[in-house]
Amino acid sequence: MAGGAAHLRQAWPGLCGMAATLTGVGIGRFAYVAILPLLVQQAWCSRTAAGYLGAANLAGYFLGIGIAAWLSRRCSAGRMVQASMLLCALSFFGCAWQGGGLAWFLCWRTVAGACGAILMVQAPVLILPRTDAARRGRVGGVIFSGVGLGIVAAATVVPSLVQHGLAATWLTLGGICLLLTILTWRYWQQAPAQQGAAGGPWRLAWPRFPAPVALLLAAYALNAVGYLPHTLFWADYITGELHRPLAEAGFFWACFGAGAACGPYLTGAIADRIGLTATLFIAFSLKAAGVALPLFADGAAALLVSSVLVGFFSPGIVGAASGYALEIGGAEHHRRYWTAMNFGFSLTQAGAASAMVWIMGARQSYALLFVISSSALAISALGIGTIALLRQRDARQMLRA
Numbered sequence: 001m002a003g004g005a006a007h008l009r010q011a012w013p014g015l016c017g018m019a020a021t022l023t024g025v026g027i028g029r030f031a032y033v034a035i036l037p038l039l040v041q042q043a044w045c046s047r048t049a050a051g052y053l054g055a056a057n058l059a060g061y062f063l064g065i066g067i068a069a070w071l072s073r074r075c076s077a078g079r080m081v082q083a084s085m086l087l088c089a090l091s092f093f094g095c096a097w098q099g100g101g102l103a104w105f106l107c108w109r110t111v112a113g114a115c116g117a118i119l120m121v122q123a124p125v126l127i128l129p130r131t132d133a134a135r136r137g138r139v140g141g142v143i144f145s146g147v148g149l150g151i152v153a154a155a156t157v158v159p160s161l162v163q164h165g166l167a168a169t170w171l172t173l174g175g176i177c178l179l180l181t182i183l184t185w186r187y188w189q190q191a192p193a194q195q196g197a198a199g200g201p202w203r204l205a206w207p208r209f210p211a212p213v214a215l216l217l218a219a220y221a222l223n224a225v226g227y228l229p230h231t232l233f234w235a236d237y238i239t240g241e242l243h244r245p246l247a248e249a250g251f252f253w254a255c256f257g258a259g260a261a262c263g264p265y266l267t268g269a270i271a272d273r274i275g276l277t278a279t280l281f282i283a284f285s286l287k288a289a290g291v292a293l294p295l296f297a298d299g300a301a302a303l304l305v306s307s308v309l310v311g312f313f314s315p316g317i318v319g320a321a322s323g324y325a326l327e328i329g330g331a332e333h334h335r336r337y338w339t340a341m342n343f344g345f346s347l348t349q350a351g352a353a354s355a356m357v358w359i360m361g362a363r364q365s366y367a368l369l370f371v372i373s374s375s376a377l378a379i380s381a382l383g384i385g386t387i388a389l390l391r392q393r394d395a396r397q398m399l400r401a
Contacts, residue, residue, distance in 0.1 A: 013131070016187045017123045017143030019180040020081055024119030026150020028088045028112040029057055031173055034158035035166070042166055049102050053109045058353070060113020062346040067114055068121040069339050077122040077335075078191035084115035084122075085181040091115070092174030096167045117346065121339050124322045126191045129331035134272060136326070137279070140319035141268025147315040148260030155254045212328050212387045213337055219284065219380035220321050220341045224349035226284075226291060226377035228356055229369045230256060230310045237366045242298055252307045259311030267316030268323075276324045277391075281384045283320060287313040288377035295370050328387075 032054060039050045071080055091112040095105055124143055131139045161169040209217065229237070234256065235249040271279040290309030293302050325337040356369055 011142070012187065013127045014139040014142035016184040017127045017139075018146040018149075019184045020085060020119040020123040020146065021144055022146030022149050023085050023088050023177045023180050024112075024116035026146045026148070027153065027173055027177055028091070028116045028150075029061075030147070030150040030154045031158050032057065032109070032154075034154045035162070035169065038162050038166060038169075044098055044166060045102065045105070049105075052102070053105055056106045056109040057113035057116075058346075058350055060110035060115075061117040062113075062343075062350055063110070064114030064117025065121065065339065065343040065346055068118045069343075071118075072122075072335060072339075076191070077126050078188040080118055080122050081126070081188045081191075082181070082185060084118040085177065085184070088112055088115040088119075089174045089177035089181055092170050092177060096170035096174070098167065117342060120318075121335075121342050124319075125335040125338060126188075128323060128326050129334055136323050137268035137271030137276065137320065138265060139268070140271075140323045141263075141265035141316070144264040144315050144319040144322075145261060147318065148257065148263060148311075151257040151260045151311070152254075155250070155257045209337075209340070210328075212390050213325070215383045215387050215390075216321065216324060216328065216337075217341055217344050219280075219383035220317075221344035221348040222376040222380045222383075223284070223317055223321075224345045225352045226287060226373045226380070227310060227314045228349070228352055229291060229366060229373050230307070231314070232353060232356065233360070233366055233369065234307070237294070238303065241364075241366055248300075252303050255304055255307040256311035259308040259313075260315050263312035263314070263316035264319045267313065267320055271320050271323065276320055276327055277384060277388045280317065280320050280324060281381055281388070283313045283317050284377050284381035284384060287317070288374045288381065291370055291377060292374035295367060295374075328391075 036050050036054060039045050039053075040047045045053070068080065088111075091108040094100070094108040097104070124140065127143060128136055128140055158169065158173075161172055235246075235253055238244050238249040238252060239246055267279060267283060270282075286309055290306045290313070293306040293309075296302075321341065322334075322338055325341060326334045329337045356372075359368060360366070
């Protein structure tokens with residue numbers, strides 16, 4: 001009994017972090033993937049308006065990065081996490097009112113996106129710096145597994161909820177977010193305030209970052225390009241270009257979700273064993289291979305491997321990258337670096353998504369998108385390798401000094 005309580009106390013920070021990412025991104029963003037077509041089918045809004053709601057969430061995420069940086073000098077990270085989880089729950093309750101109109105829905109989906117960004121930025125910096133280095137990879141994996149669990153829910157749980165109507169679906173999702181908020185409220189309330197480093201997290205001027213950090217920022221931003229074909233177009237590629245049944249597309253998306261659910265923790269466990277540098281290099285390389293695989297084979301086995309690999313490392317890289325920012329910059333600069341990495345990721349994601357939609361407007365094949373995204377991930381892997389070389393050089397110089 002005592003041993004079980006000790007294990008729970010040790011695991012509780014990571015579980016609270018998982019609740020935050022599950023609320024803000026796992027449910028706040030990815031549950032909408034399953035809701036979107038039903039908004040159109042049940043005449044809640046037009047197809048175009050439903051697309052605007054998805055875009056509003058991404059725009060809110062971009063806005064939330066700036067809000068997180070601005071608020072970090074004005075209130076504690078724990079209070080930001082509490083408020084963001086609560087607002088995310090309220091956004092689902094708000095969307096349950098069909099009569100609100102497009103502006104109403106746009107407002108709440110933007111709020112959910114902004115809260116998701118704040119939770120992705122603030123939750124890790126409250127937990128990882130206070131975690132033993134030997135366990136940091138696994139704890140980071142637990143925190144970011146909330147994203148993967150949301151993808152699984154979008155593929156499995158949400159479709160069963162919509163049988164009871166969209167209003168009930170919105171309310172149920174809001175209730176889950178509210179329950180997670182209540183269960184973790186005390187932990188965030190007791191979380192110690194973390195002071196920003198000199199120069200502050202709001203000043204994200206690129207020239208002020210050391211070369212290894214700048215390379216990590218670039219690698220993480222390119223990661224946003226790397227996962228877009230699978231998260232935006234994977235089902236359409238399977239059904240439209242390969243002419244496979246919709247049920248197969250659903251199966252392969254569920255495989256993507258299964259990889260995303262277990263990827264963060266297993267990636268973190270690998271990082272604890274072989275180090276974050278090697279883990280990130282391998283992760284970017286294998287993810288690039290997974291994205292490029294459809295260029296060479298489009299059979300069921302190839303689609304399965306591609307789905308699992310990209311799903312596994314999409315959220316898996318997130319936790320490892322946050323831990324690497326902490327390892328490179330130390331606890332003093334972790335929040336600033338991690339905020340900048342999320343800012344670059346969201347900006348690149350928005351620009352690349354728009355560019356890919358434009359590209360597909362003039363093309364019938366997704367091949368070019370797979371080439372672009374796999375190349376971006378290969379460059380990210382090279383960036384991690386360069387960081388390793390720079391750190392080895394700095395270590396030799398310190399020894400000589």
